[in-house]
Amino acid sequence: MNGFLYTLTLQEPVLAGNLGGDPNSADSRFYIPGSALRGAAIQAYKGKMDAADDDFRRLFLNGATRFLNAYPVMDGKRSLPNPLKYRKPKYFQASDFGKIEGSSLFAVDKIEQVNVHTQRDAVRGHATSEAGAVYRYIALPAGMQLQGMVLAENESDAQALQKLLKDQTILLGKARTAGYGHAKVETAPLSETWRETDQILKVAQKITITLLSPAIVRDEDGQFTLDIATALSTRLGKAVTPGSSQRRTEIISGYNRSWGLPLPQVIAIAAGSVFEVEADASLDDWQKLESTGLGERRAEGFGRVAVNLEMPAEVEWQKVELELVPLATGQLAKDDPVANRMLIRLLRRDLDEQIIHCAREAAELYAGGVPNSQLSRWRVIVRDVLETRDLPRLKKFAEDSKGKPGWKKMEKARVTFGQGRPRLTEWIEDLLEKPEMLDQVWEDGFRPERKLGTKTVAITPELNAEYRLRLLDAVLAILSKKSGGKNGN
Numbered sequence: 001m002n003g004f005l006y007t008l009t010l011q012e013p014v015l016a017g018n019l020g021g022d023p024n025s026a027d028s029r030f031y032i033p034g035s036a037l038r039g040a041a042i043q044a045y046k047g048k049m050d051a052a053d054d055d056f057r058r059l060f061l062n063g064a065t066r067f068l069n070a071y072p073v074m075d076g077k078r079s080l081p082n083p084l085k086y087r088k089p090k091y092f093q094a095s096d097f098g099k100i101e102g103s104s105l106f107a108v109d110k111i112e113q114v115n116v117h118t119q120r121d122a123v124r125g126h127a128t129s130e131a132g133a134v135y136r137y138i139a140l141p142a143g144m145q146l147q148g149m150v151l152a153e154n155e156s157d158a159q160a161l162q163k164l165l166k167d168q169t170i171l172l173g174k175a176r177t178a179g180y181g182h183a184k185v186e187t188a189p190l191s192e193t194w195r196e197t198d199q200i201l202k203v204a205q206k207i208t209i210t211l212l213s214p215a216i217v218r219d220e221d222g223q224f225t226l227d228i229a230t231a232l233s234t235r236l237g238k239a240v241t242p243g244s245s246q247r248r249t250e251i252i253s254g255y256n257r258s259w260g261l262p263l264p265q266v267i268a269i270a271a272g273s274v275f276e277v278e279a280d281a282s283l284d285d286w287q288k289l290e291s292t293g294l295g296e297r298r299a300e301g302f303g304r305v306a307v308n309l310e311m312p313a314e315v316e317w318q319k320v321e322l323e324l325v326p327l328a329t330g331q332l333a334k335d336d337p338v339a340n341r342m343l344i345r346l347l348r349r350d351l352d353e354q355i356i357h358c359a360r361e362a363a364e365l366y367a368g369g370v371p372n373s374q375l376s377r378w379r380v381i382v383r384d385v386l387e388t389r390d391l392p393r394l395k396k397f398a399e400d401s402k403g404k405p406g407w408k409k410m411e412k413a414r415v416t417f418g419q420g421r422p423r424l425t426e427w428i429e430d431l432l433e434k435p436e437m438l439d440q441v442w443e444d445g446f447r448p449e450r451k452l453g454t455k456t457v458a459i460t461p462e463l464n465a466e467y468r469l470r471l472l473d474a475v476l477a478i479l480s481k482k483s484g485g486k487n488g489n
Contacts, residue, residue, distance in 0.1 A: 001194040001291070002158045003151035004187045005078075006165060008032060008070050008172075009325055010146075011182040011338075013113045013139035015174040017255065026174055027138045030095050030110060032146050032183075034067035034213075034301025035254060040170040040185075041067070041161055058157065063298040065157060068196075069213050070148035072097050072108045074320055078147035079108050080197065080212055080306075081271035084246040086315050094319045096272065105315040111322045113141040117178075139173075139180060143324030148301070149190065151291065162187050169338050182338060195290065197306045203283050204308070206243070209275045209294075212304040214250050214268040217295040224267040228275055231295050236281050243276035252302075268302070274311075343450045343457035351448065351459075351467050358441040359474035362415040368483050369413050370424070374406040375480040382473045391465055395432050415475065417441060424479075431472055435464050441471065 016029045016036065042049065042060055050056055058064045071079050072095065079097040086105060088094075094107035119133040140146075150165075152158040171181045195201065196212055209228065217231035218224055226249060229242040248270040254263035286307045293303035385394045401407040413424040418440065422430075431437050438459075442448065449458040459467075 001190045004162045007186045008146045009184045010144045015139045025135045032070040034069045036172045038067040044164040064153045066151045068149040069301045070146035073145040084272045103312045106320045210306045210309045211273045215295045215303045216268045241278040245275040247273035347450045363478040
């Protein structure tokens, strides 16, 4: 089997959107849809993102590659939807996922994380009498583990997708900027004889089809239906005689972040539905059906089936506690990309504040004398160098400017740094040549570094060069503003 197993460890609560309930709240599914992982893989994809591109279609769109749903991990293995032929006891509180062993059905306990939020006014930044509604999010809890599979037509595609996702931290679901959605991905290979149910496939004239994910199928008239006979006959290429069934309807929707629009709602057959059929099909036909699925949107994990799943006539329901992975250890992976980005952003915020404070002090005693046209010319070059990181170009520009009228006027201007008042030209030359100049402008007590747990981010040589240029640009901008309309400008 070409593909791999992926395990998601939720670093934050995840809102895998579900329909229904209070329109002002959000209630998550108890699993991660395959479409969410497919979206994360597309975000990480470096190739051509075009539906007309053969590679992109094969990897993400036409069903040649299938991203299976991630279901809760139970005793170290992926659980499956409970068959609907078994009626849950009236007061038995558990999720719809578990496993069958002998005459017992072990159902995973349903654990949710409920967070209450208050709507904030977009301008004031806090709740008001006009905008202060209280709402709640019911999410998958942080620390929960879920497993799914990615199946591909060939080994090279499977390896390429595994490389995109292996050991990555991805974003899933809703409210990603509000403390929801981060998950860590781990991958593992699949065996050649892998089957989603871990059972040996046995076929006969009468077959039971159990849906392991919601299925979207159509009838002969092209309308969505709850009968799989037409779709199954088309997939097998053989006549199918339907028998009894235990099924449930489900409304499927979604959201396309690229379009910024919700997807059309369609009727589907719920996971766990069981159908009895008769068909003169071979073992290879049924194996291919299990591998590729049934119905539409199979690339997103819809239409997964199990053929002749072994099910006892009756079962005894038992609940299994869901184990959460402890996350509050205070330890971060050395190369954790999310922590790196967060710390660098915080460090940049602090450096930006220091640059503004220093530039204002530098220009506090400036009395004019340099034309705004000269200052603007310098700012254009500085900003261009900020884009290209070509610091030698700015040094050459300064060297070529020496002796010219504009440079001589800049020589007469002075700026304030600490206890000294150097000439503007001297300060510019030192700033371009000496990286340590940046350390001399910080406020007392400021340390240019950020820490999170045992992880520390400090100024790198690249950041040092960038913020020397930003300081120069800020000083020139304030000098230009103080000059106003003087000097004939």
